[in-house]
Amino acid sequence: MDEKEIIKIHNVTKRFGGLVALDKVTFNIYKGEILGIIGPNGAGKTTLFNCITGVYRPDDGKIFFNGLDITGKPPHRITQLGIVKTHQIVKPFNEFTVLENAMIGALFGRRAGKISKDEAREIALKNLELVGLIEKKDELASGLTLHEKKFLELARALSAEPEVILLDEALAGLNPKEVEESLDIVRMINKELGKTIVMVEHVMHAVMNVANRIVVLHFGKLLAEGSPKEVAEMPEVITAYLGDKDLALKFVKR
C-alpha cells in the first residue's frame, strides 16, 4: 500500500432538514487500501457513500478523486471516473441475464462509449468467473439467491473497471460460510486487481479482519481513525459502538 490518497473527503456536511447526517467529516482514502467504515445505525455511513457517489450533494465541503473535485457531479459521471458502489439492498436488473447485468457495467463504466459489445462481454465473463457466477451467466438475475445477487452486484461493479469500489453492507444477511467466501473475493480484488476498497459494514469480525484501516463515524462526526487494533482499543469507540473491550479485541484476533 503506497501512501498516495485517492479520495480526499474535506469538511463534508450533509443535513436533512434539522438532522445533521454528516458533520464536517474529513479524512483520506489511500490508494490500494481496504478501508472499513463502522459506526452505529444512523451514524451517516450510507449518507457518506451517497455523497461520494453523487447521489446526494453535500451542503458543505468538498470531495476530491485523484485531485479532481467531484463534489456534486451526477452519479453516472462519478462511476465513469472510476468510483463504483454496490448497493446495500441488491438491485439486479431482474429481466436481464446475469451476463447482461455485468455487461451493462462494462458498457457504461470507465470506458463508456469506447468499448465494443464483444469487449464488454469479455470483461463481464471475466468478472463473473472471478465471483463464481460463470455457470449461471445465461440465467435471469431474478432467479439468483441473495448471496448470488450480492456477488452479481460485485461483478457488475467490477465490470465498470473502477479504481475504487464502495461496498455498502455487502455481507449483511449472509451466513458465516458465505461471509468467508465474500471476504476471500474482497481480498483478491484488492491484492490481485489492485482496487481500492471502502466497505461500510456491521459484521464486525469480518471488517476488523479484512480492513487495513478503520474509520469510525458517530452521529455524523468522525469519531476515530486508525488500524483495526488501534480502533478496537480506543475507549470512545468502545463506549459508542463496540460495547466491550475484550469482545472488541476478539474481533481483531480472529
Next chain:
Amino acid sequence: MDIDEFFKRPTPLFILILLIVILIAKLLRLETTDYLITIMFFIGIAMALNIIMGFAGYVSFGHTVFLGISGYVFALLVYYNRDFANLMNMYSGIPIFFIALLAGGVSALVAFLVGIPVLKLKGAFFAIATIGLDFAALYIIKAFIPILNPEFFGAQIILPAYALAYKDNVFVAMYITFALIIIANYLIRRSRFGMGLLAISEDEDAAEALGVPTTKYKLISFALSAFFTGMLGAVFGLNSGGVDENLFNLAHTIDMIVMIVIGGIGTVMGPLVGSIIYFILYDTLLVTYPEFNLVILGFIVAVIVLFAPRGVVGILRGKQFMGKKLRDIIE
C-alpha cells in the same frame, strides 16, 4: 452486421417480410390504400410509444398529444404555405415525408422541453403529468385556432383541395415513415442506448449508479418517441383530409398501450405482433359486430392480459425451441 447474423435473428427478418407484404398488398391491390395506411398508422403508433414505454419503462399516457400537435402543425403548414401544398403531389409524395419530419420535430421539441421537469416523475405520476400535457395542448389549440382563422369550424381544420394529396402519395409518405419507425426500434433495441434504456426500466437508481446517463437517455427516448408519433399524426391527418380535436383523444393512447402490452413489453417483436393482432381484431369486430365490437375486444384483451401478463411475445421468450432459448433470438 453480416448477412448470417441478419438471418439468425427473426426480428429483422420479420420486419423485412412485413414491409414487403404491405408493398405487395398495395401493388396488387389486395387491400384498399386506406386500409393499408390505417394499419401502418396503428402499428406505427404502438412502435413509436414503445421507445419510451417499452424500453425505458415510462408509460406516457398522454402520448396522443403528439399526434395532435404534429397533426395541427402539418395541417397549418400546408394550409398556409402553397409551396408545401404543391410539393405534396410531386415526386410520388416523398416531400410529404419531409414536411412530416418538420411537424414531428415540433413534437420532439415539446417533448424535450416538457420532459426536463416531467421525466423526474415516476410511474403513475409521470402518466398523470402527460395526461395534463395532453389537455393543456388541447385547450391551447382550441383557443388558438379560431383566433388564427375564424373560418375554421371551432378547432377543426378541413384541408382545402389545394392542400390535399393523392392517396398513393400519402401511402408512400406513410410507408417511409412506418419503415423508419420500426427500423429505428430495432436499431435502438440492439444498441448500447437501448440496453441503457432497458436498465432504466428495470431499476433507474442502479442504472445511474452503473454509469448510465439516465436523465439524458430518458429525454432522448421521450423526444424520439414523440417525434415518430408526431410524424404519424401528421401523415394520418393529411389522409383524413384534416384535423380536429379528436386527435388529442386519450382513447388513442389506450390503443397504443394495449397493443404494446398484449404483444410483450421490452421487445421490438412484441408491439409489432401485438399491434397487428389488435388491429385485425379491432377491424374484424367493427365490421361483424358494429354494436358490440368494443365489448368483445375489451374481453379478449382482458383475457390476454390475465393469462399472459408479459404478452404473447413475452411468453414465447420464456420458451425453448430446438434447444435454443428463444429469449436470445427475439429482441
